[in-house]
Amino acid sequence: xxxxxxxxxxxxxxxxxxxxxxxxxxxxxxxxxxxxxxxxxxxxxxxxxxxxxxxxxxxxxxxxxxxxxxxxxxxxxxxxxxxxxxxxxxxxxxxxxxxxxxxxxxxxxxxxxxxxxxxxxxxxxxxxxxxxxxxxxxxxxxxxxxxxxxxxxxxxxxxxxxxxxxxxxxxxxx
Numbered sequence: 001x002x003x004x005x006x007x008x009x010x011x012x013x014x015x016x017x018x019x020x021x022x023x024x025x026x027x028x029x030x031x032x033x034x035x036x037x038x039x040x041x042x043x044x045x046x047x048x049x050x051x052x053x054x055x056x057x058x059x060x061x062x063x064x065x066x067x068x069x070x071x072x073x074x075x076x077x078x079x080x081x082x083x084x085x086x087x088x089x090x091x092x093x094x095x096x097x098x099x100x101x102x103x104x105x106x107x108x109x110x111x112x113x114x115x116x117x118x119x120x121x122x123x124x125x126x127x128x129x130x131x132x133x134x135x136x137x138x139x140x141x142x143x144x145x146x147x148x149x150x151x152x153x154x155x156x157x158x159x160x161x162x163x164x165x166x167x168x169x170x171x172x173x174x
Contacts, residue, residue: 013082021071022050032145077125
């Protein structure tokens with residue numbers, strides 16, 4: 001079902017970004033309910049000692065995730081990036097919810113101009129998803145097969161898929 005594929009990539013984007021940035025999750029699901037078509041359960045960043053984390057890109061020093069708060073904003077924005085790459089579109093309802101949550105986080109960040117901060121986070125989310133594309137595909141496929149993936153299984157899938165996809169963009173997906 002095309003909608004399931006879209007939701008699977010969306011939720012996989014959240015999950016992979018969380019895990020790539022040192023976070024944790026209880027599970028990720030595409031078994032929707034009245035409130036949402038998919039969900040990452042209990043996202044958290046339990047170990048603040050992993051920060052700062054440089055983001056992929058040409059100017060990594062300009063894209064450093066300094067806090068768990070920054071990482072959560074990037075993880076919120078990463079879902080639409082994954083969905084866009086996989087399906088050519090991003091669900092406006094889910095993306096709107098994620099962007100509003102990211103904006104609420106951004107507004108609470110001391111010293112950050114909200115629009116500039118969200119632009120920075122969006123660029124970081126895009127770079128992160130591209131770098132970890134094989135992991136996104138692995139988690140999305142598991143979601144399509146099982147409808148729900150435990151946090152432990154998601155971590156294994158990310159680890160087994162390798163950290164980077166250096167070929168991204170060389171096959172026309174960029």
